[in-house]
Amino acid sequence: MGKSYMAEPYKIKVVEKIGVTTREQREEAIKKAGYNTFLLDSQDVYIDLLTDSGTNAMSDDQWAGLMKGDEAYAGSKNFKTLKNAVQDLMGFEYVVPTHQGRGAENILSQITIKEGDYVPGNMYFTTTRAHQEMNGATFRDVVIDEAHDSTYEHPFKGNVDLDKYQALIDEVGADKIPYICLAVTVNLAGGQPVSMENIKAVAEISRKNGILVMMDCTRFVENAAFIKEREEGYQDKSIKEIVKEMFSYADGATMSGKKDGLVNIGGFLALNDPDLYTKATALVVVFEGMPSYGGMTGRDMEAIAIGLYESCEYNYISHRLEQVRYLGKKLEEAGVPIVKPIGGHAVFLDAKEFYDHIPQDEFPAQTLAANLYVESGVRSMERGIVSAGRNKEGNHYYPKLELVRLTIPRRVYTYAHLDVVADSVIELYKNRKNAKGLKFVYEPPVLRFFTARFELLK
CATH class of the missing domain: 3.90.1150.10 (Aspartate Aminotransferase, domain 1)
Known part of the structure; x- marks a missing residue:
């Protein structure tokens, strides 16, 4: 009888004992x-x-990378390694390291949200909505209705309902919407992906109305893999190519490196706008650390950089x-x-x-x-x-x-x-x-x- 699953593309080098209880x-x-x-x-x-989140097993290359940690308080060479990886894989110009994803959410919320604003998103996430609300915004769910039905089979259940999004713009005005939070994938819908077609359409509406597209890209590689599997025209594209296109429609992203970064701690805020980057670096000093480490050690940044590439394999x-x-x-x-x-x-x-x-x-x-x-x-x-x-x-x-x-x-x-x-x-x-x-x-x-x-x- 043949195996019914795909064997691990790795071998085990170190083991950890786990407890057995009554x-x-x-x-x-x-x-x-x-x-x-x-x-x-x-x-x-x-x-x-x-x-x-943070419970991943790191590779031998990542463990080797830890030994390259430059723990300088400012100007760590590992920050440059991380920045180069983000620029190469995602295409964003600026990178603000944070201790984990919610640190990036906090900074993004503070530099973009005014009291009375609205932030649409393809279903809420707990810490994301908390930061938005603590800074005076109201969250509006604009995910497709199918996402709320556990039994409905839909290849891209994380998609934004474009009519809901446009209706919110018409209701409150684009000036009250600093950004749309586009999660790729959508955690609370069941880890469901967003199609490239939908990402493009969200970007088109947003740019027409002067609204930023900010991705929660914690599990971006999983989203890219689903696009490769399920969306016409992407079967022959590499994961890296799909990732690069996904982020080409975004103005920035919050990232918890503890998921698709394949590490145990760390994250970042990625941006294209130099003014937002300046504001973010002013706040990261207050809440996280210097703009060249932002709450992480140098070795953590090295491990995330390596993990981002490994995740795209x-x-x-x-x-x-x-x-x-x-x-x-x-x-x-x-x-x-x-x-x-x-x-x-x-x-x-x-x-x-x-x-x-x-x-x-x-x-x-x-x-x-x-x-x-x-x-x-x-x-x-x-x-x-x-x-x-x-x-x-x-x-x-x-x-x-x-x-x-x-x-x-x-x-x-x-x-x-x-x-x-x-x-x-x-x-x-x-x-x-x-x-x-x-x-x-x-x-x-x-x-x-x-x-x-x-x-x-x-």
């Missing part, structure tokens, strides 16, 4: 953590699918997407409700369908993430009503998607690990009617999903 130990650990998987100790986790990204699909297909074949089509960085469980007897304000996704940990030691992440937070009036946002994210770190786990995950989820699904929801016992005012605590409902 069910009793996990029950105690999740209770101590307030049923919030973010508050678990990693030593109590068997397979960690909380995030793909076709063999790497093909295996990356195939690993995610492997897990998704196993769950789909067992009847487990997941977001379709399977995305680029994670498999998303539809907790509304999984626990259809638990109301959304009893946090079915949070419940499912906690129960999966107890079942198997697999740590996942809630992406539903808890992550969505509250509006300015203090009421819950009720997102249409109530999801649990099984996020696959890059170059870390084998297919055997994914089999364990699949078997655990399937077992939970068989016994789903026994689950009970949760209630808050502690709720922070901002980004509550990170540190909130819950207890089981009776």
